[in-house]
Amino acid sequence: MRSEMASGNELDKIARHAADAPIWRADTHGMTGQQILKLYKTSAICPRCERLAFRDKGWQARRIARCPRCGWRGRAVTVDEYITGNLYK
Numbered sequence: 001m002r003s004e005m006a007s008g009n010e011l012d013k014i015a016r017h018a019a020d021a022p023i024w025r026a027d028t029h030g031m032t033g034q035q036i037l038k039l040y041k042t043s044a045i046c047p048r049c050e051r052l053a054f055r056d057k058g059w060q061a062r063r064i065a066r067c068p069r070c071g072w073r074g075r076a077v078t079v080d081e082y083i084t085g086n087l088y089k
């Protein structure tokens with residue numbers, strides 16, 4: 001947890017890291033961190049490895065998501081919430 005909002009550089013790093021998984025690489029190729037953030041801000045993010053995650057069965061009721069990279073499954077927040085809540089590592 002941090003007390004201050006992420007800087008532009010930090011946001012860029014978070015976004016690039018989030019998309020740094022084989023399954024997202026083709027879709028985000030050549031994009032800046034800002035472009036990635038804009039496109040995926042309502043996507044779920046994996047709290048374990050901080051990559052973009054899929055909304056799974058149970059998202060509507062309990063925000064259940066599944067990470068295609070590390071296999072984590074559980075309650076998740078969106079990329080937007082992750083950043084505004086200063087939840088990133």
Ligand SMILES: [Zn+2]
Pocket residue numbers: 046047048049050051067068069070071072
């Ligand atoms: Zn993960």
